[in-house]
Amino acid sequence: MRWVFLLFALLLPALAQEAPPPDLSPEVFRIARELRCPVCQGESAAESNSGVAQEMRRLIAEMLKEGKTKEEIKAFFVERYGEWILYAPPRRGVTLWVWVLPVLGLLLLGLGLSAYFRPRPLPPELLEEADRRMREPPS
Amino acid sequence: MQRNPKDLPSVLAQKRRPAPDFILPLLPPYRAAWGETFRLADHLGKGPVVLNFWASWCYPACYEEAPVLEAFWRRHQGRVLLLGVNTQDKEEEALKFLAQFGLTFPQAYDPRGRVGVDYGLYGVPETFFIDQKGRVLARHAGAIDEATLERYLEEALR
Numbered sequence: 363m364r365w366v367f368l369l370f371a372l373l374l375p376a377l378a379q380e381a382p383p384p385d386l387s388p389e390v391f392r393i394a395r396e397l398r399c400p401v402c403q404g405e406s407a408a409e410s411n412s413g414v415a416q417e418m419r420r421l422i423a424e425m426l427k428e429g430k431t432k433e434e435i436k437a438f439f440v441e442r443y444g445e446w447i448l449y450a451p452p453r454r455g456v457t458l459w460v461w462v463l464p465v466l467g468l469l470l471l472g473l474g475l476s477a478y479f480r481p482r483p484l485p486p487e488l489l490e491e492a493d494r495r496m497r498e499p500p501s
Numbered sequence: 502m503q504r505n506p507k508d509l510p511s512v513l514a515q516k517r518r519p520a521p522d523f524i525l526p527l528l529p530p531y532r533a534a535w536g537e538t539f540r541l542a543d544h545l546g547k548g549p550v551v552l553n554f555w556a557s558w559c560y561p562a563c564y565e566e567a568p569v570l571e572a573f574w575r576r577h578q579g580r581v582l583l584l585g586v587n588t589q590d591k592e593e594e595a596l597k598f599l600a601q602f603g604l605t606f607p608q609a610y611d612p613r614g615r616v617g618v619d620y621g622l623y624g625v626p627e628t629f630f631i632d633q634k635g636r637v638l639a640r641h642a643g644a645i646d647e648a649t650l651e652r653y654l655e656e657a658l659r
Contacts, residue, residue, distance in 0.1 A: 400621075400622065401624045413588075413589035413614055414614055414617065417614045417615060417617075420613070421618065439618075442512060442619060442620070443512065443621045444512045444621070
């Protein structure tokens, strides 16, 4: 029973962070999390309490009510702020490298490591030497 | 890897897009001369328009540029329309700021900052120059000086 409480206690802060204020739907925050807060450094429009971020969340809520999709809402902000506003760089053009390079790097690292640690056959002269020693009794 | 936020490009100015229209209430001291509300579209295509986004809490940049803007307005009134857009501010505080600097150019009130989003505003102060065809010519982030104002006005009048 105790572990249930422990688990709950561990999860509670995470849950508290997820829960949006009651007036805006969680969907608003899901979209806002993918958008940069223009006046902040390293904060999304979901986390920031700045006036602009609040207005962005209000706009997202309004657009959702109008039946706009997530992509349409993101496009609305890109239209005004440029792709800079997207938290994740778009997966095309120059910024595609941001996505591709880490994977490529990991792949190369894996290849290098496996090549380094692969069991290699012993050189024939060494094997011969061992063979000879086994047959000849030590003098 | 650090980028200067002032260097962030404006989508509007880069593509010389038509200035997004808006209708905002004017702050009380300007209603007698300019009416209850200000509609940007009514003033486009007649001459250059300069939009200055500001807030009373924006210290010191907005306080530095206020006298510069007022002097610019007094010098060029008639050739260019200068509109102050008070953004995400309290009316009372905004009026105190306006009285402090004795600003005579019209001042619109946008407490939500909705118009700022349409202009891709990063912060205050920011100044947008709209040419005679109603397209966004340039954006200046941060306190503006006389030389920059004059330079962009010349460009807008060309």
